[in-house]
Amino acid sequence: MKKILFIDRDGTLIKEPADEQIDSFEKLEFYPKVFQYLSKIVQELNYEIVMITNQDGLGTEVYPEDTFWPVHNFVVKTFEAEGIKFKEQFIDKTFAKDNASTRKPNTGLLTKYFSLDYDLANSYVIGDRLTDVELAKNLGAKGIFISDNTNLGTDEISVKREILDNSIALESNDWEAIYKFLKADTRTGSIERNTNETQIKIALNLDGTGQSDIHTGIAFFDHMLNQIARHGQLDLDINVNGDLEVDEHHTIEDTAIALGEVFATTLGNKLGIERYGFSLPMDDCFAQVAIDFGGRNWLVWEADFKRELIGKMPTEMFFHFFKSFTDGAKCNLNIKAEGTNEHHKIEAIFKAFAKAIKMAVKRDVEKMILPSTKGLL
Template sequence: MTSLAERLARPEIRNLPRFELSDRGCPAAVRLDANENPFPPLIDGPLAQDLNRYPDPRPESLRRRMAAIYGVAAERLLLTRGGDDAIDVLIRAFCRPGEDAVLVRPPTFGAYAHFARMNGVRVIERPLGPDFSFDAETAIAAVREDGAVKLVFLCTPNNPTGTVTPVADIRALAKALPDTLVLVDEAYLEFSESGSAAPLSEALPNLLVLRTLSKAYGLAGARVGALIGDPEVLEMAGRTLPPYPLPGPCIRAAELALAPSRQPVVEARISRLTTERRRLAERLTDSGLLTAVHEGGGNFLLLDTDTPEALAARLNASGIKVRPRPQVSPGALRLSVGTPEENDLVLAALGVGAPRPPGRRADISRDTRETRIAVAIDLDQAAPRRVRTGVGFYDHMLDQIAAHACISLILDCEGDLETDPHHTVEDCALALGAALKAALGDRRGIGRYGFVTPMDDAEAAVSLDLSARPFCRFEGQFATDRIGDYPTALTPHVFRSLADSLGAAIHVRVTGEDDHHKTEACFKAFGRALRQAIRLEGGDVPSTKGVL
């Protein structure tokens, strides 16, 4: 019995073997197998890393990491050059030019019809419902009526309307059309509360799911995506890929962006964008300038107005670019959700809000051979706070800094704890200081100085000057070597690292009997001093020199 992939594939693809390439991942002292230039390009810096060598044709570490994030087995995921490549690959593998057809439900992502027509494949269109909903019955009827449809495209959340199709409707569609491939494009799923259709593909071999790192992970320029589905269908589709599907720098960028230490900051950014999407939708709905605001589940809004040219011109005059979507309606515009500052500019340009002072936020990463760290910090918000370094007591101490400074802190670290906590403790302090420095910007208007804290038998005094000049003095002794898995001897080192990377003078003095209390008092006192020092007190640089 032939498989679904063999039945649906074009004969040319069915008879086409995949490229057989040598294993680029195996160690070799001398590589003379691929006709590469042995000399690296004349480019300075990390960009030049291995650019004279062909990349891994099957980067398994990246595939496994993406599969883990999407909750599927690695053999059920095929890496592609972004979502566009996944669409093109499926059409080329399964649709015969001049014979087969695809079904799209406009208004939706234009690439489905574009790649079909480019490959000589007929496009059948059945518009979405009046509320932009995707009803399975209309799609099923269209496929059965035509008889030549190989692929049905379903985008959820839909671009550009933002509407979400329930997973139950996706299941009903795929079950009713067992000999037709159904591609569910989930490029924007991270911004919605809907579950993925990927688990359904295990029981439905004709169901495929598209995911991309372009949106939620901020890698639009790297062009990394994936198809999820039946391994035999993916293998057949993969025969149309070039021998080296992903460039080496893109593979490395994706592996870094998907590191476990990055996930808490990615989730915080997604939460920030969805909060901003709701804020924009509410303000624009009340503006009186629009006939409709469709929020949906993406990282964008679909706007409708009676005067689209005037509205676009008004925004363009303020340097704000939006996307007209006349295929939705004559007055439709799509507005991506930007940073809070960018969104304030949109509201100000439309006369429904004034720009606020720039937020004092920073998202940074710090990678070494020993640690991989991501930090998100907001000096004007007290939450969320999430710290994971792998050193339990140190997590508690860094959380104490954030709690007593009344700031939001998300910090995650993957460190070589099997060797020793030293690198993790030091590098997290350096990363925290760098994030504080970035969030403070030019330090205009801050209190600059901060001063203290008793804790039972212990007393810690911290004097802090956010002077942009690093200096640290620590006075105090600890009798015990460790508190849990945290080496007490590293406490002075933490504050020296903070001083160096933050650009601050930090003086710490601690006395007492209980080393737990003494250590905690130091971190709490620093948090309280930081709370005073970062407080906004005006608009000037806090120095008679006029600069820090």
């Protein structure tokens, strides 16, 4: 499936004058850094480039075509000279009052993209208007909002904030920032795992902010999984319906397997990640967790517990949780902990585990290379 960048013209590729018409070469000014970074996007990233622009009344006395096409064709050829070729150009000529199906934010010009050939969910609309953000929403895509258009009124900005904020993946007036955002991309994944013993749904955002919504039926287990999200600064939703009437084993084991698997798939090609990652104290306890997302599963466990249960979670399941995670994530884990308070000890382990994950999955978008001499992780 092909990913698309639907790019507005005026205010996005070229500066938009006060009268909103580029009808002479004297008015033409290219957007800063657009050639450098849109060229890098075309060369390095897997997007088709499509221009979609509203040109009010084009072809009427208000906006004659003979003043539009010379400048427009010059713009297109200039981009082509820099290796930036638009796969399609869609130009709507209707007035705003007409509310035509072909006019942004409506999708009448873009019906061909509503097919299995295109991945609209991972496509973007880049533009400087509320209509561009609305178009992204109507396509089922995401919006990149060019945020320095002084022609936008305060009421329009307010509406955008209140209604369309969830459709804005990035707000910036810098094409370098847009390039880096698209190159890094948000790493999200989900998994649904159903057996006769458990039904599990997990959603993961490795580039989140520490938000979580976790329900396993085991309160202390929920508390520990929340530590992973908060201290790993990743977003994590987990919903588990397990056979707790039997015991806790299947719920904990299967959650760990599914969590490991969604980490493996969400990390994807692992380009640019640190790969390795933590030790921390917690009152009387000291925990060390070292991780390697290197593609091979292994667990070293040096932590003893004197209590049978913490909350309603059997302490024998702590080892089993991390062993199952390494199997699913195909990673190495080396865990050591010492201390006297059993609650503090396991919480320190989970917090250190979260910090190790945070360190290991961190990316440098300027160095998107594989951290391995083997050429494969």
